[in-house]
Amino acid sequence: MKLHIQTLFVAVGLGVKRNWHIFLAIILGVIFGNYIHDNQTFFVPFVKVLNIIGQAFIRIIQMVVIPLVCSAIVVGISSIGDSKQIGKFGKKMILYYGIITILAVSVGAALVLAIKPGIGVQEFISQSSALEIQNQVNNAIAEQKGQLGNLFLNMIPQNPLESLAKGEMIPIIFFALIFSLALSKVGEINRPVVSFFESVFAATMKITDWIMIFAAPGIFALTTVSVSSFGLGIFSTISKFFAIVFIGFCIQFFVIYPAMLKIFSKVPVGTFYTAIIEALLVAFGTASSSATLPLTIACCEKRGISHKVCSFVLPLGATLNMDGTALFQTVAVIFLTQAYGITLEPLQIIQIMVLALISSSTCAGIPGAGLITIALVLNGLGLTPQQLVEGFAFLFAIDRVVDMLRTTVNVASDATVAAIIADNENEVDYDLLNNTEQYKEII
Numbered sequence: 001m002k003l004h005i006q007t008l009f010v011a012v013g014l015g016v017k018r019n020w021h022i023f024l025a026i027i028l029g030v031i032f033g034n035y036i037h038d039n040q041t042f043f044v045p046f047v048k049v050l051n052i053i054g055q056a057f058i059r060i061i062q063m064v065v066i067p068l069v070c071s072a073i074v075v076g077i078s079s080i081g082d083s084k085q086i087g088k089f090g091k092k093m094i095l096y097y098g099i100i101t102i103l104a105v106s107v108g109a110a111l112v113l114a115i116k117p118g119i120g121v122q123e124f125i126s127q128s129s130a131l132e133i134q135n136q137v138n139n140a141i142a143e144q145k146g147q148l149g150n151l152f153l154n155m156i157p158q159n160p161l162e163s164l165a166k167g168e169m170i171p172i173i174f175f176a177l178i179f180s181l182a183l184s185k186v187g188e189i190n191r192p193v194v195s196f197f198e199s200v201f202a203a204t205m206k207i208t209d210w211i212m213i214f215a216a217p218g219i220f221a222l223t224t225v226s227v228s229s230f231g232l233g234i235f236s237t238i239s240k241f242f243a244i245v246f247i248g249f250c251i252q253f254f255v256i257y258p259a260m261l262k263i264f265s266k267v268p269v270g271t272f273y274t275a276i277i278e279a280l281l282v283a284f285g286t287a288s289s290s291a292t293l294p295l296t297i298a299c300c301e302k303r304g305i306s307h308k309v310c311s312f313v314l315p316l317g318a319t320l321n322m323d324g325t326a327l328f329q330t331v332a333v334i335f336l337t338q339a340y341g342i343t344l345e346p347l348q349i350i351q352i353m354v355l356a357l358i359s360s361s362t363c364a365g366i367p368g369a370g371l372i373t374i375a376l377v378l379n380g381l382g383l384t385p386q387q388l389v390e391g392f393a394f395l396f397a398i399d400r401v402v403d404m405l406r407t408t409v410n411v412a413s414d415a416t417v418a419a420i421i422a423d424n425e426n427e428v429d430y431d432l433l434n435n436t437e438q439y440k441e442i443i
């Protein structure tokens with residue numbers, strides 16, 4: 001394969017300095033956003049301009065996602081060649097993504113059942129769910145009805161070009177996987193197509209490099225606009241609910257992932273998280289695992305996780321593995337049942353956890369998607385239609401901040417699983433991973 005890791009270094013050009021710029025952009029965005037929230041009228045035009053800058057940043061990263069996913073999968077799978085090895089990767093991926101998400105819903109359920117944040121907040125929920133949001137919510141609930149049945153059929157594209165045009169990630173990945181597998185079986189005749197996709201991959205990485213020059217202003221704009229819409233005061237009004245979701249995310253991030261890295265691999269936890277920090281910051285700023293995917297791939301590959309593993313595990317993870325979302329959905333649904341005085345049987349709690357697991361995997365890696373698919377989990381728990389709409393609208397109002405956090409968790413877990421599988425399959429270049437000198441040279 002022509003794609004050397006050195007090329008990726010240059011192409012992606014990640015550096016410690018840029019991490020600090022993005023980090024600073026987030027802090028400044030929070031401060032400015034909160035200030036604007038308190039002085040709204042004066043800053044309306046300013047927010048409009050920032051919104052355009054932020055949206056432009058997200059759109060331009062999203063622009064490379066589909067060519068990147070297709071080319072990464074084709075290059076990765078055709079370079080694996082051996083379908084037994086692909087099967088091994090696939091089984092491990094399902095196993096580890098499964099473990100991580102089951103742990104996430106268990107952590108979420110344990111916290112919300114132990115602390116019971118929903119008790120006594122019914123009135124607050126009713127008051128805080130504005131009418132215009134309730135209308136949007138009604139539409140979202142209607143859209144989700146019947147989705148579960150079509151879940152598996154929707155994975156298979158009738159026309160891959162139509163799926164490409166519509167940006168439907170799961171059908172695109174499904175087709176790309178089968179197409180690449182077939183390519184790997186047809187011998188030398190596959191060279192022109194594989195070379196073509198190698199070039200596409202290199203070019204999309206180059207574009208990612210260019211885009212990342214604007215990461216700090218883009219993330220500043222996104223954070224400012226988000227915080228200006230809710231203001232930091234929101235944390236006091238939703239304090240208990242938010243605290244539980246936040247603690248759950250911290251347990252995943254600081255306990256479960258490091259423990260999994262330690263138990264299932266010899267990847268050094270601190271070094272690995274330092275390597276992917278830029279992807280995590282972008283995930284926080286954009287609230288989109290899909291938009292962050294180019295960065296997640298770049299961060300992992302540049303520090304020695306092989307292209308074979310990254311190209312297979314990360315695009316699938318960015319679409320199917322949403323453990324942060326599953327944790328949030330479990331907490332949110334049990335919280336609402338507590339608020340409306342519904343006592344859950346143990347079987348219903350398990351039902352919520354299983355549905356959260358399924359519905360999180362069906363949600364796209366875009367902002368707010370995890371809130372929309374929550375409608376699947378809320379079904380059949382005995383909430384009246386009015387309660388359903390009110391509860392959903394309450395979550396809607398506070399979703400952006402929770403989304404930024406859960407996306408960071410989602411991306412961290414994709415990278416963690418990629419690192420574990422790479423270690424298990426001897427696909428980690430430990431010299432590169434542990435070599436901080438080389439990292440510094442790139443700056």
Ligand code: ASP
Nearest residue numbers: 288289325365366369370
């Ligand atoms: N925004 C999340 C992501 O892209 C999905 C969600 O809304 O939970 O990972």
